[in-house]
Amino acid sequence: MTRLAGSLIGFSFIVASALALVLPRIAGAAGLLAAVCAVLAAGTLAALVVASGKAVRLLSGAALGAAACGLPLLAVAAGGAASPPALLLAALVIEPLWAERGRGGLLASGAAVIAGALSMTAAVLLVDAGPVHGWYWLPVIAYLLGVAARMNFSPAAPIPAAPEIDLLAASGIVALRLSDNGDVANVHGGARPVFGVADDMLLGSGFFDRILVGDRVAYLCALQDAKAGSGATGTQIRVRVAGQSAADAPAYRLFDIRFLVSETDVLFATARASVEAERLKGELEQAEHRCEAIGVARNRMLASVSHELRTPLNAIIGFSDMLLMGLFGSLRDERQREYITLVRDSGDHLLGVVNSILDVSKIESGAYSITPEAFPLTEVLAMTSSMMAGHAQAKNVSVHTEVEQSALELVADRRAVQQMMINLVSNAIKFTPNGGAVTIRAAASHGWLRLSVTDTGIGMAANDLQRIGEPFTQIQNDYTRQSDGAGLGLSLVKGLAALHDGTVEITSAPGVGTCVTIMLPLDGPKAGGEAGARLIPFGAKSTREGTDGGFRKTA
Secondary structure (H helix, E strand, C coil), X not given: CHHHHHHHHHHHHHHHHHHHHHHHHCCHHHHXXXXXXXXXXXXXXXXXXXXXXXXXXXXXXXXXXXXXXXXXXXXXXXXXXXXXXXXXXXXXXXXXXXXXXXXXXXHHHHHHHHHHHHHHHHHHHHCCCCCCCHHHHHHHHHHHHHHHXXXXXXXXXXXXXXXXXXXXXXXXXXXXXXXXXXXXXEEECCCHHHHCCCHHHHCECHHHHCECHHHHHHXXXXXXXXXXXXXXXXXXXEEEECCCCCXXXXXXXXXXXXXXXXXXXXXXXXXXXXXXXXXXXXXXHHHHHHHHHHHHHHHHHHHHHHHHHHHHHXXXXXXXXXXXXXXXXXXXXXXXXXXXXXXXXXXXXXXHHHHHHHHHHHHHHCCCCECCEEEEHHHHHHHHHHHHHHHHHHCCCEEEEEECHHHCEEEECHHHHHHHHXXXXXXXXXXXXXCCEEEEEEEEECCEEEEXXXXXXXXXXXXXXXXXXXXXXXXXXXXXXXXXXXXCHHHHHHHHHHHCCCEEXXXXXXXXXXXXXXXEECCCCCCCEHHHCCCCCCCCCCEEECCCCCEEEEC
């Protein structure tokens, strides 16, 4: 394609110069100017269309037909078959073979010769031969010099042999010879079966332009490593491939690119479609879609089951309270009161689990809405301490609250913040042995509120910290087996913090204790209310070791 564009531009200038010598006698100055401008404009426009890759066959055939009809007329007007411009008829053979090597160029040149012979016969009958002048040799000499230059500096010279790779025997591989600046100087192996385009479309910067923008940096880095002498280097890139037919849209396919410098310091790049990688990528996408579908079905099932459980649980708890209060008569046996109390407590616990499942499902599915408002943080912390006082007293665990002056007010969903603090303090008390301590701290700086709950409990190891925070995930050891729970507390905290554009950080060490820190924006999330409802994935984050020997996880 590059050779064809060069032929169109170069030959149009040769024909224009020949017309400038011949036409003044026939058409005058005005006709000469019009003819020269028309030839130059047509040649330039045709070259631009060819460079765009559109209608190349049609345009090349039209240009060859115009030359087969026009050159005989020019030769006869310049003096006949014996005049110097008649030698330009050799272009009907040279240019098709130059633009397209092989059978196509040979057929085109044969057809052009036949059309040129017929045009010459007609021109002899229609046009009177003019005198022959010596300066008619100028365009002929210019054309012959151009042909000689193209033969000496052909971009289609054979690729030197590279002993490191067998370019000829490689099946499904396109070999590219690169110039010093990284442009493609030659293509070997056939680009059309692999990329769906002619070889000329990859010359120059054509191959680089077809690489996906996001993969160009990796391509250039591998190319630079090869030029620096790092040996055979390679990478995987996505390259735009044309469809099998004109109706098919182009698509990007994954290719293995390998750079190699031969013994003659010639830089090569081989491109082969990564079929296995594309197959695995497709299977991965299908697996991800199946997982998403399973997750949606699970959330719907949990929400449906949870709703069905809440109604009978509320009835069980309500009737249990009525029996304990003696509204329909006193209980004669103390064991009756004990059993009814167990029923009510079990119902309360199960209702709490069901509500937690619903909240987790709503957060993960994007159906949980928050309503940010300004409220005193001290009220939320005081209510948390009051609600957890009985639990802490039963385990002989002290609960302390430290609030700095800068953290007196917060813009957030009050119910969500209350739920986060209750879950964290409840977990801290649950996993702190008798006689331990739990500390709630609140401080603000640089527009962020830092809420932390620290305990002197059992702590967690690195492998446990990696899994904590996932729904229904619990640490299994002798101590935790004594405590109830469904493993949803930290999941809720993480999801609610994410809805507020906040983060959760857990620092822990076995036998030392655990510190859970929530970072929330003081001015509230960027999108509040219904706009704040969005998908919050519960993916596990990696852990890192702290300077104190503990481990830290941020979500």
